[in-house]
Amino acid sequence: MTTTTTERPKAYPPPVEALLPKARKLTAKLGEVPSRNRLMTELRIGAPKARAVLDALTAPSDQTDNIPAATSPNRPAVVPAEATGDSGQQTREQTEFIAETTAGTAPLSADVVKPESPQVATSVDPGTAEQPKPASKPQKSVKTWPVLLLAAPAFVAIWSGWVGLGALTGFGVVHPLPGILDGFSINTAITLPIGVETYAAYALRAWLTTTAPTTARTFAKVSAIGALILGALGQIAYHLMSAAGITTAPWWITTAVACLPVAVLGMGAALAHLLRTDSSADSSGS
Template sequence: MNTEILDKVSQAVTDARLAGKPAPGRPTLVKLTGATDYQVRKALAALTQAESTPDEPAADVEGPEPDSSLPPGRLPRPWPLAFIGLAAAVAIWGGWVRLGELTGFGPINLLPGLGSGFTFNTALVLPLSVEFYSAYALRVLLASDRLTEHTRHFARRSFIASLAVGGGAQVASHIMVAAKVISAPWPVTTIVACVPLLVIGLATGLATLVKRDASAGDRR
């Protein structure tokens, strides 16, 4: 807990009480203290705990304490996640590549006229862009309290959107392959063709918000 933020919040609440006014809400405290909404919530929770137990010092409100009644032992190892993640990655990658091939993505010569040129399968850009952005948005969503609520809200909504797009792509890919479709309908092709552009816009916007929050935090 940032003691400076805690002191500012405590002083604002005390001043309001002495003036006979109701305690200020979180948006007001954010403006008064210059802290983030997350920091204000933590400070208010710490003050509430301190008031309910005045003889004990306020502690950081990070979550429930571990149950000491449980028998000692090792925590489960996370190594199974490597196999789970690998299996999911292979399935997702294959679905995106198949969908790309059905919608016109495929090998192209990036350097025509220069000997044999350089051939690249553009179907690879779909899993690379969408799934990497999903991971980036989730990382931002779970980042530290230096980020503003606006940035976290943008990351949350775009992460959910990327999951929806990825899920829809997997469904469309498997349905068309099972139905032995050799070329996707034009509405599907139109949507898939716009995916890389959408990801570029979302990634640029989220990175800009993160950079702005980081600069604002360094100035405080």
């Protein structure tokens, strides 16, 4: 007597064609193409298979129409024997498994199969979607009034130092309009603080202005640093000579101080020319 043993069908990973009906049903339920993570959870499949199902759902209509007839929920899918590399028994087991998987699934309308808009075809996971950045609060401008408070004592010290140094180097009271206004006089020592310190501030402003031309900013940088160093040296020279009781500056200090009004005039005119010429060239070039 021969006993026939019925083997239990082996479990095979369902192909994409077998998972598409469930995926389409889930799409109709959600009203949009589900994400890869949602497909993995609902269909209990891995990430690669979920990605393949998602690609099939979002494929253009001409590719969707070319899906094999085996994906229809009303009849079992047939897997060719040469694709599996096994015998007909294995093909039958796969066919039974796919038929059980797709049983009871109602066919979906064409509106669900074919994406209606690019937004549905290119849907992304909610977790990976880039969230809009909150608008940054406008920054408050830095108050500049403390500069005036700092400049007041510095002006007194610098003015007195330059005027005192001018007196030691031969600067003094003159009558610029003899025969016209004999009573009008002026102390030429004030030309030193006005000329040197004013140019230092002017060059520093041009250097720190980012919209100024490159050539003018370079010249302003070098001359501003030089003017500030020269101003510091003038203050040092005056206070050292005043503390030592010197009433007349050495010849080399007198020579240097006498050239300052001419030097600051030349540098100021050159910087103004560079700012004006380069700005005009940029305007004509644009």
